[in-house]
Amino acid sequence: MGLKSRLKSILEASPFLFVCSLPLRRLYTWLRYTIWSDRWIIRRKFKRLVGYTPDLDHPKTFQEKLQWLKLHDRNPLYHQCADKLRVRQFVTRVTGTSKYLTPLYFLTDDWREVRPENFPRDLPFVLKCNHGNGNVHLVGNPAEADWTALRFAMRREMAFRNGLWNSNREWCYRGIRPRIMAEGLIQTPEGTVEEYKYYFCCGHLVVIQYGQADMQLTRRFRYLAPDYTLYPTSYMLGGDEEYVDSVKLPVNSREMLELATRLAQEFPYHVRIDLLSNGRECFINEITFFTLAGYIDVLEPASLAEELARTLVLPTDRKG
Template identity: 30%
Template sequence: MRLFLINTFRFIPDSIYLKLLFYKNVKKFLNLKTPTTFNEKLQWLKLNDRKQEYTKLVDKYEVRNFIKEKIGEKYLIPLLAVWNNASEIDFSKLPNQFVLKCNHDSSSAIICKDKRKINIQETVKKLNRNLKQNAYWYGREWPYKNVKPLIIAEEFLEEEINQPLVDYKVLCFNGKAKFVQVHCGRGTENYTLDFYDLEWNHTTIGQKGINLSKVPLNKPVFLKKMIFLSEILAKDFIHVRVDWYFVKNQLYFGELTFFDGSGFLPFSKTHDDVLLGNLINIQ
């Protein structure tokens, strides 16, 4: 379906295409004249907040320079290598554990926990296939349109033995953090998604099809630091989500996201969509 939409509607103007896609995904008509919800305002931002610097900031390789300049290199996941295509990868030179990903999308990550078990041929095939895709065309997230596709290898981060990482995502509006989104157990049957306010009160904001935690996480010892760093990075933006990992007493930057869920998030309640939408000032 995704490829069908991309190929069929490639030449339709962004505003019209987004109205069609919004109705398909959200089951509502998109109001671009007076947007009120979070999802609507993200579509508005796609069309009206087009700073050229965003292209480098969504690039998982180029954004490293921004992070290094703003808060320091210590928050970057160590980079192992970068290539123009997967055929250049010399797997013999990689450590036993690593992560491979394209710099221009959000779905190409290949996590290797044991190099002896990796299917090199399939890995190369998948990465080269993803290199040919342009993340702009489906959701019309224009910053991705001109990202030069690359493959990067990063060190593998693991919080506990055989336990998936916890994702911390700080939602910032006009440079100020307002909520922390927490993903636990991603990729498992115990996957949960929760929103906490800045005092670490567990809110009822949620998304369809994903459970809230029955027992809230303890307040992270690094919460204030994570919020402080996120606000430095978010200073000049109307809205951005700043992603983090915390491993072995160290915060690591994940990525910057300007259009969370491409603006098609399936909120459990319309109230939540409006609540977050009220925080985006587009005047």
């Protein structure tokens, strides 16, 4: 862990230090990100994480093409779908039903309201913010939850409104009104959280990522072909992944594929549709336009990288 990461961990471990350091951290964020152009930030971070300087004018790789889309594809619909609250309206409109939405138990813009009396007593839930990414808290038993820790976690999340735009230049996250929300925890009968991520390029399904997590958010993965056939464990989209040996498909796997395909048709370039499954029903979890912000350091095998790049056809490709 570097010095910056250690300092951040210290500041965020203590409510007192966090509050005291907040003005300086906001000034630092402004100085580091806001005054620099999107191209400069993207080029610098891409080279540091991916390992080479991207061609942002004539992109060839999948990672480069995602950066081009950040700079040039400003479809306002992306802003709605990046918002984990407003995306629910989009899904209902496209599908004509609300059955694919997880139950919404709680909604607020005040972290102080994260208290047990405002939540169901005996229903597990997921606590998160609508404007962030990845920072979710699984609460299996509300009676045993550390509510002080949950409030502090939400306070940290609400303090920085444009974090994903600042650091990654994912423009669609900028300006989202921050809200704290709690949704029903979707689990299989075995007690795991299972997610299927469908990667589409120009309406074409390229690969499916199966993910499995326990209540401690220990994650395991496996990649599947569009027909749900298991790919070898050599398939990887991002590093440091532990794989499952097999995947037991839910009984509604065909419905999930049809739902993901239907939603993906609304977007002309790259989109990833993430669905949760309890083995019988499926629910929308997230819609993502810049997988791993495009800073994908490991993309294997070469055939997968080539197919993603080939099927993601941009105006720059057509001109060539």
